[in-house]
Amino acid sequence: MDKLAGLREILELDPKNSFARYGLAMELAGRGETAEALAEFQTLLANDPDYTAGYFMAAQTLASAARTAEAIEQLKAGIASAMRTGNRHAMSEMQAMLDELDR
DSSP: HHHHHHHHHHHEEEEOOOHHHHHHHHHHHHHHHHHHHHHHHHHHHOOOOOOOHHHHHHHHHHHHHHHHHHHHHHHHHHHHHHHHHHHHHHHHHHHHHHHHHHH
16 A cells, blocks of 8 residues: 555544644655645644644745745744744754744
8 A cells, every 4th residue: 555545544534643644744745746735734733733843844845845935934833833842852943944044
């Protein structure tokens, strides 16, 4: 079974499975299916607003698509999530990317 099919099967059984939703978004992004990946990141973050890695990877996907303003907004939301959850490492990584994009 292909990875996408496996992840979609998991999500059919449990649509709020954050790990599977994140994996699906990452797989789609890796395949260059940006719109679909971003839709999955959006669903992930709507269901689980403290899934901090989702913000960072959504921002990277947006930045790769030259959608800088949207990437900056994702990073700001991700930094807020990292602060809520005490994830200092993620906060540092997102702040560095934000500093780079927001020049």
